Amino acid sequence: MAEIARLSGNREWIDLDFVERERTPEWIMARGIQSHIAGLSLSNTVELLEDLGVQRSRKAIHDWVQKADLQPKSGRSPNQIALDETVIRINDQQFWLYAAADPDTNDLLHVRLFSTTTTALTEIFLRELRQKHDIETAEFLVDGAQHLQTALQRAGLRFQMCRAGNRNAVERIFRELKRRTSSFSNCFSHVEPETAESWLQAFACWHNAPN
Structure with a gap:
């Protein structure tokens, strides 16, 4: 592998x-x-x-x-950003992993773990992403999730609904992540959510690193 x-x-x-x-x-x-x-x-x-x-x-x-305390490096200026979320289980509870990826490089720009998925939490994620990277002129690629679109509108960021093409960058990363965690059924056991989030951010660092 x-x-x-x-x-x-x-x-x-x-x-x-x-x-x-x-x-x-x-x-x-x-x-x-x-x-x-x-x-x-x-x-x-x-x-x-x-x-x-x-x-x-x-x-x-x-x-x-x-x-x-590994984190993806800041200071990027992507032309497009694929934005998506996926379910991560921690101690039999469901959490949501938010991720933003640059389709041109396939790098993760920011990841966060939340206990649910709402417009307000998406706004928090976008605010943190904005603090780390220059995203003012970037075009966001999202699926049909209304809370993602609403949060982007409120933040004054451009987006288009896209179910294929460059948005698949973040889907590919999610698949890689789930292959990595398949040994424990994509579930973190006996850990706090903060610990799982720290590991996921470290994974993002490793994913972005050159071979």
Whole structure:
């Protein structure tokens, strides 16, 4: 799989500024973070690090991902933005993952996890997206969801309803995400929503990173 092929790829996107008195070498931490996000379970990541001569627990690797606080880089000026949402389950509860993607690069611009999907929450997502990127002249590609269209209208942003073509960029990313999480049935168990959101944002960073 493409995800597994990227286990040993570029790791410059992983910022380890959070490291203070960590006894683990930084390159090992980066390898562990990358491997888990790219496709290995926590248990398999533990085994990988053991093969490299380092013994760390599943919790330690989980904590590295959380502490790294990885986010997609800001400062882009996309011509088009594919905007969509999909269901993510956390502890048998349904949450909504909002995502904005640049169809020209297939990169994720912003992701957020909400407990429901409404016009007001979409406005929050767009406000955060606006703070991160220059989107004033971008054209948004959305499906028929009325709350998405209403929020874009209120924000004064251009959009067109599109069920195929460039809007499929974000659908492809959602499919990749769900393949990545298929080992736990697209469901995060025994975690808080904030923890799941942090992992999803780290996934977005990994997705955008060059091979």
